[in-house]
Each structure stands twice: as C-alpha cells, then as structure tokens.
Amino acid sequence: xxxxxxxxxxxxxxxxxxxxxxxxxxxxxxxxxxxxxxxxxxxxxxxxxxxxxxxxxxxxxxxxxxxxxxxxxxxxxxxxxxxxxxxxxxxxxxxxxxxxxxxxxxxxxxxxxxxxxxxxxxxxxxxxxxxxxxxxxxxxxxxxxxxxxxxxxxxxxxxxxxxxxxxxxxxxxxxxxxxxxxxxxxxxxxxxxxxxxxxxxxxxxxxxxxxxxxxxxxxxxxxxxxxxxxxxxxxxxxxxxxxxxxxxxxxxxxxxxxxxxxxxxxxxxxxxxxxxxxxxxxxxxxxxxxxxxxxxxxxxxxxxxxxxxxxx
Amino acid sequence: xxxxxxxxxxxxxxxxxxxxxxxxxxxxxxxxxxxxxxxxxxxxxxxxxxxxxxxxxxxxxxxxxxxxxxxxxxxxxxxxxxxxxxxxxxxxxxxxxxxxxxxxxxxxxxxxxxxxxxxxxxxxxxxxxxxxxxxxxxxxxxxxxxxxxxxxxxxxxxxxxxxxxxxxxxxxxxxxxxxxxxxxxxxxxxxxxxxxxxxxxxxxxxxxxxxxxxxxxxxxxxxxxxxxxxxxxxxxxxxxxxxxxxxxxxxxxxxxxxxxxxxxxxxxxxxxxxxxxxxxxxxxxxxxxxxxxxxxxxxxxxxxxxxxxxxxxxxxxxxxxxxxxxxxxxxxxxxxxxxxxxxxxxxxxxxxxxxxxxxxxxxxxxxxxxxxxxxxxxxxxxxxxxxxxxxxxxxxxxxxxxxxxxxxxxxxxx
Numbered sequence: 008x009x010x011x012x013x014x015x016x017x018x019x020x021x022x023x024x025x026x027x028x029x030x031x032x033x034x035x036x037x038x039x040x041x042x043x044x045x046x047x048x049x050x051x052x053x054x055x056x057x058x059x060x061x062x063x064x065x066x067x068x069x070x071x072x073x074x075x076x077x078x079x080x081x082x083x084x085x086x087x088x089x090x091x092x093x094x095x096x097x098x099x100x101x102x103x104x105x106x107x108x109x110x111x112x113x114x115x116x117x118x119x120x121x122x123x124x125x126x127x128x129x130x131x132x133x134x135x136x137x138x139x140x141x142x143x144x145x146x147x148x149x150x151x152x153x154x155x156x157x158x159x160x161x162x163x164x165x166x167x168x169x170x171x172x173x174x175x176x177x178x179x180x181x182x183x184x185x186x187x188x189x190x191x192x193x194x195x196x197x198x199x200x201x202x203x204x205x206x207x208x209x210x211x212x213x214x215x216x217x218x219x220x221x222x223x224x225x226x227x228x229x230x231x232x233x234x235x236x237x238x239x240x241x242x243x244x245x246x247x248x249x250x251x252x253x254x255x256x257x258x259x260x261x262x263x264x265x266x267x268x269x270x271x272x273x274x275x276x277x278x279x280x281x282x283x284x285x286x287x288x289x290x291x292x293x294x295x296x297x298x299x300x301x302x303x304x305x306x307x308x309x310x311x312x313x314x315x316x317x318x319x
Numbered sequence: 320x321x322x323x324x325x326x327x328x329x330x331x332x333x334x335x336x337x338x339x340x341x342x343x344x345x346x347x348x349x350x351x352x353x354x355x356x357x358x359x360x361x362x363x364x365x366x367x368x369x370x371x372x373x374x375x376x377x378x379x380x381x382x383x384x385x386x387x388x389x390x391x392x393x394x395x396x397x398x399x400x401x402x403x404x405x406x407x408x409x410x411x412x413x414x415x416x417x418x419x420x421x422x423x424x425x426x427x428x429x430x431x432x433x434x435x436x437x438x439x440x441x442x443x444x445x446x447x448x449x450x451x452x453x454x455x456x457x458x459x460x461x462x463x464x465x466x467x468x469x470x471x472x473x474x475x476x477x478x479x480x481x482x483x484x485x486x487x488x489x490x491x492x493x494x495x496x497x498x499x500x501x502x503x504x505x506x507x508x509x510x511x512x513x514x515x516x517x518x519x520x521x522x523x524x525x526x527x528x529x530x531x532x533x534x535x536x537x538x539x540x541x542x543x544x545x546x547x548x549x550x551x552x553x554x555x556x557x558x559x560x561x562x563x564x565x566x567x568x569x570x571x572x573x574x575x576x577x578x579x580x581x582x583x584x585x586x587x588x589x590x591x592x593x594x595x596x597x598x599x600x601x602x603x604x605x606x607x608x609x610x611x612x613x614x615x616x617x618x619x620x621x622x623x624x625x626x627x628x629x630x631x632x633x634x635x636x637x638x639x640x641x642x643x644x645x646x647x648x649x650x651x652x653x654x655x656x657x658x659x660x661x662x663x664x665x666x667x668x669x670x671x672x673x674x675x676x677x678x679x680x681x682x683x684x685x686x687x688x689x690x691x692x693x694x695x696x697x698x699x700x701x702x703x704x705x706x707x708x709x710x711x712x713x714x715x716x717x718x719x720x721x722x723x724x725x726x727x728x729x730x731x732x733x
Contacts, residue, residue: 068698069392069414083731088724089705154560176559178712264505265559266712267705281389283701284411 063291069284080291112197133195145259148188178268204238343633349405350387355589359658400624458660470576482609502578510704519608588659604675615690
C-alpha cells in the first residue's frame with residue numbers, strides 16, 4: 008500500500024476506462040448468453056436484409072453480381088401484370104383472411120367458453136387442421152373442390168344434377184376457394200389463443216357485470232374484448248405474418264391458376280429467383296414484400312412501444 | 320431399382336476379375352420421371368453399369384424442368400454437386416459454366432472426335448464457352464408435334480387431319496360429338512405451344528428472326544398475327560375445367576379418344592408407347608404441324624459438375640467414363656428408342672424406330688431451328704410462359720394486347 012494515489016487526470020481516464028470495462032465485464036454470463044442472439048440478429052436478419060436490398064438494385068441473374076442498374080428491376084416489376092395481379096390477390100386474401108380468421112376464431116372461443124361438455128374434445132377437433140401443413144391442406148381441398156372428382160362430381164353423381172361448386176376452376180372465384188382452405192386451417196389456432204385470453208379474465212369482472220345486469224354479449228364485446236388486447240395483437244401479428252408469406256397453400260391448391268388468377272407475391276419471388284434464374288428481379292419483389300410488412304409493423308410498433316417509452 | 324442393383328452387381332463382379340477396378344458411386348440427377356422417360360433413363364443406367372462396373376446412383380427429381388432445375392442449380396451453387404446431371408440443352412446452365420462450376424469436357428470431345436458424328440453442330444453451341452466444351456447433348460427433342468387421336472376421328476367419321484388448318488376446321492364437329500378438340504395439361508405444357516405455332520403457322524423465317532435475332536418487327540408482322548390468332552383459336556376450346564394435371568394424362572385422353580389432339584413435344588411419344596399405343600393406328604403424329612419442313616430443336620444435355628477437392632479420383636474417372644458412354648452408339652440407340660427422341664449421332668442404324676421418329680429423322684436433314692428453350696434465357700422463357708398462361712385463361716386479353724406484350728418481352732430479351 009505504498010503506491011501514490013493516481014493524479015486527477017489519471018483518475019478521470021480510469022473512470023472512463025472503467026465504464027468501458029464495465030460494459031464488457033459486468034454481468035459477463037448474461038452477455039455471453041446474449042451473444043448468439045445478437046450475432047444472429049446482426050448477421051441473419053439485418054445482414055441478409057441489407058444483402059437482399061442491395062442486390063435488388065443490381066442486374067444479378069443466376070449468380071449475384073454487383074452491376075448496379077438503379078431502379079430498373081422495380082420498373083420491370085411494376086409493369087409486369089403477373090406481379091400486379093399477385094399484389095391485388097394478396098390484399099384481397101389478406102383483408103378477408105384477417106377479418107374472418109379473427110372474428111370466427113373469437114366466436115368459436117366464446118362458444119367454447121360456455122362451460123360445455125367435452126370441451127377438450129371439441130378443442131382438439133378445432134385445432135386439428137392447424138397440425139396439418141399448408142401443403143396437405145392444399146392437396147386435400149384440391150381434391151374436395153375439383154369439379155369432376157370432388158364435391159360437385161359426387162353430388163351430381165348422386166342425382167343433384169344442378170349442383171355447382173367449381174370455384175377452383177374459375178378465375179373470379181378462386182380466391183374464395185383459397186380462403187376456405189386457409190380459414191379451415193387457421194381459425195382453430197386463433198380460437199385456442201382467444202380461449203386462453205378469455206380464461207385469463209378475472210371471474211370478478213363477470214360477477215360485477217352480472218350484478219349490473221349487462222347482457223352476456225355486451226360483456227363480451229365491450230368489457231372482455233378490450234381487456235384481451237394483448238391476445239388480439241398477438242393473433243393479428245401471427246395471422247398477418249402468415250398472410251404475407253402465403254405460398255405453399257397456393258402451390259398445393261391451385262399453383263397460381265387458373266391462368267394467373269391466384270398468383271401471390273411469394274410465388275413470384277420463388278419463380279423468378281429459382282426457375283427463371285433472375286435473382287435481381289426476385290429480390291426486388293421480396294424487397295417490396297419487406298416494405299409492405301414494414302408499413303404495417305412500424306405504425307403499430309410506434310403505438311405499442313413508442314408512446315409508453317416517453318411516459319416512463 | 321432392384322433390377323439395376325442386381326445388374327450392377329453382376330457386371331461389377333464380372334469386371335472385377337478382369338480389370339480389378341473398384342466401383343465408384345456416381346450420383347446422377349435428372350427429371351425423367353414419366354413412364355416413357357423412366358424406361359429410357361434406365362437404359363443409360365444399364366449400359367453404364369454393365370460396361371464400367373461403377374454404380375449409377377439414380378436421383379430422379381420430380382416436377383420436370385421447372386421443379387427440378389432449381390434443385391439441381393442450387394445444389395451445384397451450394398457446393399454439393401452431383402456426379403452428373405441432365406439439363407435442357409440451352410442457356411439454363413450458361414452462368415454455371417461461366418462461373419467455372421462445370422467440368423471441361425474438351426479433352427473427351429477431342430478424343431472421341433465428336434464433330435464427326437454430331438448430327439447438327441449448332442447443338443453444341445450452348446455447351447461451348449470460350450472454345451471449350453462443357454456438356455454433351457444426348458438427344459434432340461422437338462416441341463413441334465401435333466398429336467391426333469385416331470379414335471376421336473373415327474367417332475365423328477372424318478379422316479384424320481394432315482395439317483393444322485384441317486385440324487382446326489374439324490373442331491366444331493368434334494365439339495358436337497362431345498369430344499375435347501384440344502387436350503391440354505395445366506402449367507408448363509402451355510409454355511411450349513406458342514413456339515410450335517410460330518414454327519408451324521409462322522414459318523422458319525419467323526422462328527429465326529424472333530428466337531435468334533430477337534426482332535420486335537417480326538413480332539409485329541402479319542405472320543406473327545396469324546400465330547396469335549391460332550393461339551386464340553386454341554383458347555376458344557380449352558377451359559380450366561377440362562385441363563388435366565400432367566401431359567401423360569393428355570396422352571391417355573388421345574388413346575381413348577376423349578381428346579382429339581394436342582401440341583406437345585416428342586417425349587409424349589414415350590408415354591404413348593408405354594401405354595400400348597401404335598403410331599398410325601392409335602394416334603397420328605404431324606411434325607411441324609404438318610406445315611413446315613424444319614423442326615425447332617433443343618433436347619437434353621448432360622453436365623458434369625466440378626467436384627470438390629478431395630473427391631475420390633475413382634468418381635472423377637467414373638464421370639469421364641459416363642461422358643464417353645452417353646454419346647456412344649449403343650447407349651444412344653437404346654436410350655432414344657425408349658425416349659422417343661432423336662439421337663445425336665448420324666452413324667447409327669435407326670431402322671428400329673417407329674414411323675413418327677422416321678418422319679423426324681427425315682426433317683432433320685433440313686437443319687434444326689433454334690427453339691425458344693435453346694435460344695432464350697430462362698428469364699425470358701419464364702416471362703413468355705407467364706404471358707401465354709395468362710392469355711389462354713383470360714378471354715379479355717385481345718390478340719393485339721398479346722402481340723404488344725410479346726413484343727415488349729422480346730425487346731428486352733437476352
């Protein structure tokens with residue numbers, strides 16, 4: 008202990024150094040544990056996103072190249088009728104799918120919440136389609152909806168000659184056919200989420216509502232529903248993400264047909280990247296998909312996290 | 320499969336005594352999965368295993384060119400190359416060759432003196448890069464065939480048409496009898512039809528100026544308008560409800576007389592044969608729609624990817640032997656008779672070929688025209704396919720709009 012005390016500047020320096028040192032040494036186990044996640048986010052998510060965006064501005068064909076072509080890929084993209092039809096289809100499918108998945112899911116959850124018998128059996132039945140992949144779902148419904156082999160053919164053979172259910176072969180109706188298959192697969196999952204939300208509502212609320220003489224349906228809509236906001240947001244995000252990446256269901260059910268009337272953006276990306284060997288065009292399309300996701304996510308994230316951050 | 324394994328084992332055992340080579344496993348990818356195609360590729364495997372003692376590890380990929388090509392390409396780019404692979408003769412593999420991912424076969428080509436027996440030198444063009452050869456075409460395929468059902472025409476009591484115009488004139492009578500005038504499979508089979516019409520209805524010059532010269536004026540010419548009108552005729556008799564899932568199903572429709580005709584490549588013939596059809600009796604074939612005297616040609620080629628360092632030299636040797644063997648007379652004859660395609664050698668006896676193939680061989684002397692598959696990049700092909708699929712389904716697209724859009728694709732084509 009004969010060392011001289013450090014001078015003033017040295018102490019200040021060491022204070023700064025200590026702060027830096029602290030950043031790396033304090034709570035080391037937590038930092039080590041977080042490293043893989045941070046690396047994954049930086050490399051896989053952010054790195055690949057930047058890679059994607061950069062190469063969408065190049066003339067890359069089968070192999071990536073750095074030949075810069077400006078907005079040429081985007082100009083071509085938006086003058087391609089197949090892409091424009093794809094976007095329109097996705098908007099249509101997305102709007103209907105979101106509304107119906109959530110409302111049917113909630114309705115089923117409410118029905119399930121009525122202290123019915125065999126609830127777990129019903130829950131299993133409703134959730135079962137979700138255990139099937141979209142490919143299986145698509146193939147099953149392709150057979151059911153096939154005009155000559157499926158429901159229409161069967162009922163006509165049984166004598167109901169005028170029965171018509173040929174949506175899958177009609178360009179103007181094929182999106183509804185997609186919706187049927189999509190809803191059949193997805194609503195069970197939303198129902199289970201909503202049911203968990205309903206069960207988390209305190210019984211006291213129900214008792215209070217009953218004392219006040221509020222009818223059950225109003226309690227559900229105006230008291231319980233707003234209290235389930237968290238569950239709703241989760242369901243919207245999950246269903247929304249499923250809509251944007253809609254691909255396998257279309258491939259299995261219609262393969263984009265008849266004609267191009269059920270094409271979706273993800274299929275355009277795949278076809279141009281892999282079959283047509285045009286990475287630049289495929290990445291331009293996938294960048295547009297990213298932009299659409301950001302347009303939806305950012306305002307929501309701002310409302311959800313931004314405001315609260317300022318208050319605290 | 321057992322049959323090949325057994326054949327391989329027997330031949331390997333026979334060779335072991337004599338040459339004491341140890342057998343290498345060579346993985347071969349291809350998309351020959353329909354009945355006729357599978358029978359044809361089995362011939363390659365048989366000859367390979369009998370003559371070299373190596374094992375042909377068969378990796379058939381489903382989904383034809385559009386489904387299998389991406390798998391093959393991503394395996395090669397991703398550093399997991401197969402020993403050998405089939406791809407279409409044309410520009411699909413162009414960038415792989417330029418990137419040095421394909422094995423240089425020039426030495427084998429020179430040793431075998433391939434320029435002496437290749438039926439048409441233009442076939443080797445897509446395989447050639449900077450004077451070196453990187454693939455061997457193994458057959459010549461042509462889309463330019465009109466297949467007609469004898470049974471359907473017997474039913475309506477008319478002679479089987481001998482060209483496209485007669486065929487179109489027979490449609491009303493066919494429809495009246497409840498026969499599908501034009502059988503069609505959904506998806507990629509639609510993509511080949513415009514090219515066939517360009518060659519048959521439009522003529523050889525139109526093919527050259529569109530596919531080779533990428534001339535927009537040619538697309539706006541009267542000849543091309545006739546092509547678009549013919550496609551419009553087809554549109555008027557096909558509907559999504561009558562489309563079948565695969566081209567093999569159309570073959571069945573033809574044999575049973577459910578459908579009267581179909582435009583499809585000559586590989587349909589392999590399936591017709593497997594199903595027991597006899598040309599001239601059960602079906603008729605009209606090359607170049609019975610109108611032209613030249614066929615557009617492409618076909619299949621074999622590529623041998625550069626294998627990673629540290630690969631067993633035996634496997635590389637097996638590649639060399641397979642490359643030699645694929646274009647040998649024996650394998651060419653056995654393969655092409657089953658496949659329904661034309662061999663790439665001029666020096667083999669094709670008296671065993673059926674009447675349709677004989678017709679094609681006759682036309683081959685007039686030289687091949689470059690098909691779209693052959694001359695256009697896969698990007699352009701995809702755009703043209705999208706356009707054709709949309710046009711055939713959507714009656715609101717006028718002929719003028721079709722021509723405009725076709726022209727704009729050709730304008731930016733490469």
